[in-house]
Amino acid sequence: MAWRFALVIDPVASDDQREDFSDTLHTVDPNAPVLPLGELSAQRGDGVFESLGVVDGHPQEVGPHLERLARSAGLCDLPTPNPAQWRAAIERVAAEAGAGESVIKLILSRGVESGASPTAWITLATAPDNLRARRDGVRIATLDRGYPADVPARAPWLLLGAKTLSYAVNMAAIREAQRRGADDAVFVTNDGVVLEAPTASVLLRVGDRFVTPEPQAGILHGTTQLSLFSHLESRGFSTSYETVLLDDLEDADAAWLLSSVRLAAPVSAVDGRPKTVDRELTADLNAYLLSPRD
Incomplete structure (x- = not known):
């Protein structure tokens, strides 16, 4: 991605009620040492981060992304981001x-070692060209995540959500998937439960029902999902969170990987076995x- 703009943020307390945060936002050269x-x-x-899709200058799903940033910060014992300050930074x-399509990335880090405060910044970049993935689909390889489905409840310190x-x-999982002749990976527990892709959520269509894996399984709850x-519920479709097994992924009428930047990429093959792409849907x-x- 080509970096185009960046801000460094001086984080303020989450309950700071000021109306103007401009003196806490500092423009920096996105291609220079910072x-x-x-x-x-x-x-x-x-640290924690979020990636927002931007379409023709409009940042998508700002509220859900800031809520998830705060949730991730809490899981990592980082200070809660001030939502008004981060909204002001996103607008800037x-x-x-x-x-066209761009990407805004929000980053909140623990800061400098032995430092007194976190570090925060936001970048803007041109989005990758995802037209082919959205149109023709992506081939996925399923990869063993290395733990059973009950690990997130037993070991919250793994920060799986x-x-x-x-x-x-x-990134190693995506490279392994590519070595296997696929475009992307989908993680599966060692007892056969489908989780998520390295940078995307999994969505299945089973008849007129749309299903995604339970977020309690230690996966990131997708804002796009x-x-x-x-949207699907407003059109009369049934949606549900379920325990999805590998056979469910293979047998589903259609499947997609969902993310804020790539959007809905249909799955065209699972472990080398072709899968029907519902182009119209x-x-x-x-x-x-x-x-x-919004």
């Missing part, structure tokens, strides 16, 4: 987006996801 060497986001991946960055900066495993469920889903949503 962070100190002791920054824990770089040293340990110790979005004003630079212009036409937080969107942290520690993405080395996620939540919005899409609301996919186009409808993406038309909704490209419309302005």
Whole structure:
């Protein structure tokens, strides 16, 4: 992605009631050195983030993304972000987006080692070209996540429901999927429960029902999935959160990977076995996801 704009934020307390946060937002060169060497986001991946899609200058799902940022911060014992301050920062960055699709990334780090406060910043970049993935679909390889389905409840310190900066495993999974001739991966517990993709939620269509894996299974609750469920329910479809097994993924009438930037990418193959792509429904889903949503 081509970085186009960036702000560094001086985080304020979550209950700070000021109306003007402009003196806490500092424009920086997105392609110049900004962070100190002791920054824990770089040293340990110790922080949380969110990625927002921006369509023609409109940042999508700001409220749900800020709520999830706060939830991730809580799981990681980071200070709660001030939602008004972060909204002001998002509006400032979005004003630079212009036409087309862009990506705004929100980052909240524990800061400098032995420092007194967290570090926060926001970047704007041009979104990747996702037209082909939305139209033709993505081939997925299912990968063993290495633990059974009950681990999140037994070991909350694994932070399995937080969107942290520690993405080395996620990126390694995508590389492994590509080595297997696929485009992306879907994690499965070692007792056969479908979880999520490294950077996306899983959605299945079974007849007229739309199903996604239970968020209590230690997966990230997708903002795009939540919005899409609301849209589908308004059209009279049934939606549900369920325990999804590998056989359910393979047998579903259709499946998608959902994310804020790629949007709805239909699954065209699972572990080398072709899967039908519902092009008409996919186009409808993406038309909704490209419309302005707050």
